[in-house]
Amino acid sequence: MQYWLMKSEPDVFSIDDLKRVKVEPWDGIRNYQARNFMRDDMRTGDQVFFYHSNCDVPGIVGIMKVASKPYADPTAFDPKSNYFDPKSDPDNPRWMLVDVRYVKKFKRTISLAELREDPVLEGMRLLMRGNRLSVMPVEKAHWDHILSLV
DSSP, X not given: XXXXXXXXXXXXXOHHHHHHHSEEEOOOOOOHHXXXXXXXXXXXXXXXXXXXXXXXSOEEEEEEEEOSOXXXXXXXXXXXXXXXXXXXXXXXXXXXXXXXXXXXXXEEEEEHHHHXXXXXXXXXXXXSTTOOXXXXXXXXXXXHHHHHHO
C-alpha cells in the first residue's frame, strides 16, 4: 500500500462534499507530474490525506482511499468544462483520474502551519519550498506521524 495527499479547494469540493457523495472522480488534474502519480503509481485501496487548500486554514482534514484504477478524465473532452483540453484524444487520453472514496473526517484540521513546525515531518514533499503539486506521495513514516496528531 502507498500513501498520498490530494488537495482541493473546499469551496470547490470539500471533505464534507466527499462524505455526502461517498465516491467521487478526482478530475481536473492538469499537471503532468500529478497525472503521472495517479496514472502510474496509485492503486485501488491506497490511503490518501484530503487536504483543503487556498482557504483560511489550509491543512489536512481527513482520509479517503483510491477507489478505482486510473481512467481517462472525461472533463478533458467536454468543451463546456473548465478542464477541457482540445488536444486531448479519447483514443490516447492526455489526462487521467482515479475515483476516491470517503473514509473519515478529522475532528480538527491539521494546519499547514502545524505541519511546517513539526521536525518529524522534515523532507515531506508538501512542505518543500516551491512545491505546488495537488497530488503527491506521502512516506509511511510521515503518514503515521500525522495520524498520531489527530
